[in-house]
Amino acid sequence: MRIFGMLDSGNCYKPRLLLALTGQDFVHVEQSTRDGSTRAPGFLARNPIGQCPLLELDDGRxxxxxxxxxxxxxxxxxxxxxxxxxxxxxxxxxxxxQNQHEPAIAVRRAISVYPERQAVATPERMGQLMERGLAVLAVMERVLAQQDFIAGPVPTIADIALYPYTKDAPEGGFDLGAFHHVMQWLGRIESLPGYRPKDWTPAA
Ligand SMILES: N[C@@H](CCC(=O)N[C@@H](CS)C(=O)NCC(=O)O)C(=O)O
Structure with a gap:
């Protein structure tokens, strides 16, 4: 299996993290999502959506x-x-x-971290994203005060989906200090056997 993705992207980290946690072999193929190449015809032929991550199965699908x-x-x-x-x-x-967390927290982080996104960093937009992101974190805080993982007592791919951009939320200006249960949940995920950080790729 090959995963096309950009190491710095939280969306692209999700499958890498799951593959690490479940001990599955794969090859990471670095693919920029910042230079427009995911919208080039060659990439669109593989993924008409024009985004990463993109999984290529051994049979070519x-x-x-x-x-x-x-x-x-x-x-x-x-x-x-x-x-x-x-x-x-x-x-x-x-x-x-996908509907609430990523559009607020990941988007505010991307605008904060990637210079080419600065043009849309108006105070109004950044304020709205902060407000929406804090509301999302408050939802998670309430749930994680009651249970160890987001969908119940054991980790599922919902935790893997939510982990990368929650972990990187401070890069978007979010202070996780007030979200004690969210921080403990981050620690629980990082303690799972096989856990690897975002910049990890399997040895070639
Ligand atoms: N809903 C998609 C979002 C993927 C996404 O936004 N990917 C970004 C990188 S984080 C991308 O490929 N951007 C390049 C582009 O849109 O041209 C998912 O969860 O996979």
Whole structure:
């Protein structure tokens, strides 16, 4: 399997982290998501959505969208609950990640970190993103005060989906200091067997 992605991207970190946690072999292919090359015809032929991460299976098929990739890669592992309610609860938090968490926290971080995004860093926009991001973190704080992982007592791919941009939230100006349960949850994920940080790639 090959994962096309940019090391600094939280979306691209999600499948790498799951593959590390579940001990699956893969090759990381560095693919910039900042230079427009994901919108070039060659890349679009592999992924019409024009974004990373992109998974290439051994049989040559491709799969995009980090949530779908996590779902595929977690099949048969403890990170993908099969019981009907547990599975749907996991999906609930993965949709929350895509609809609310990533559009606020990851976007504010990208604007803060990548110089080419500075043009959209108006005080109004940054203020809105901060407000929405803090509301998202407050949701997580309430849930994680009650249970160890976001969808229940054990880690699922919903935790893997939410971890990278929560971890990087301070780079977007978010102070996690007030979110004690969120910080403890970050620590629990980092204690899982096989955990690797964002800049990790498997040895060639
Ligand atoms: N919903 C997608 C979002 C992926 C995404 O935003 N990828 C960014 C990098 S973090 C990208 O490829 N940007 C380049 C572009 O949009 O041209 C997912 O979860 O995979």
């Amino acid at each position: 491709f799969l995009a969208e980090s949530g779908a990739i996590l779902h595929y890669l977690a099949a048969g592992t403890a990170y993908l609950p099969t019981e009907r309610y547990a599975h749907a609860a996991m999906l609930q938090w993965m949709f929350f990640e």
